[in-house]
Amino acid sequence: ATEQTFIMIKPDGVQRGLIGEVIGRFEKKGFYLKAMKLVNVEKSFAEKHYADLSSKPFFGGLVEYIVSGPVVAMVWEGKQVVATGRKIVGATNPLAAEPGTIRGDFAVDIGRNVIHGSDSVENARKEIALWFPEGIAEWRSSQH
Ligand code: CMP
Numbered sequence: 001a002t003e004q005t006f007i008m009i010k011p012d013g014v015q016r017g018l019i020g021e022v023i024g025r026f027e028k029k030g031f032y033l034k035a036m037k038l039v040n041v042e043k044s045f046a047e048k049h050y051a052d053l054s055s056k057p058f059f060g061g062l063v064e065y066i067v068s069g070p071v072v073a074m075v076w077e078g079k080q081v082v083a084t085g086r087k088i089v090g091a092t093n094p095l096a097a098e099p100g101t102i103r104g105d106f107a108v109d110i111g112r113n114v115i116h117g118s119d120s121v122e123n124a125r126k127e128i129a130l131w132f133p134e135g136i137a138e139w140r141s142s143q144h
Pocket residue numbers: 053058062092110111112113115116117
């Protein structure tokens with residue numbers, strides 16, 4: 001089914017010049033970019049995005065990492081984009097991520113893993129609502 005997912009290029013990905021690389025992989029796969037913005041998020045916002053991980057020992061460091069520089073927040077749409085987007089992103093630990101995935105090709109540290117992708121349709125819906133409260137523009141029907 002057609003779905004939407006939330007993809008975020010983290011501060012290390014932005015600083016290392018990987019924005020085009022990430023967008024290119026999703027575009028060339030055949031997914032549609034529905035929303036995108038470069039933002040510096042507040043600590044309280046990062047804590048909200050990662051609320052499910054608040055009890056983890058790495059939570060504080062994770063929040064510091066996400067607020068350390070601008071991130072690129074995106075909504076991608078397409079067939080099974082949530083699960084397929086996770087495959088394009090690769091395993092959370094970049095050392096376990098297969099070559100050919102974004103994390104497998106561009107990262108070595110679980111605490112600096114370049115990118116985030118929603119892990120379920122339900123979490124995608126929540127994350128899109130959190131990051132894009134202003135809503136998402138529709139493509140013209142002739143283009144999509
Ligand atoms: P992400 O896909 O954004 O989802 C949760 C994030 O927590 C994950 O990517 C990593 O950036 C981070 N994370 C998960 N496990 C660890 C860990 N053991 N140490 C540091 N960061 C972690």
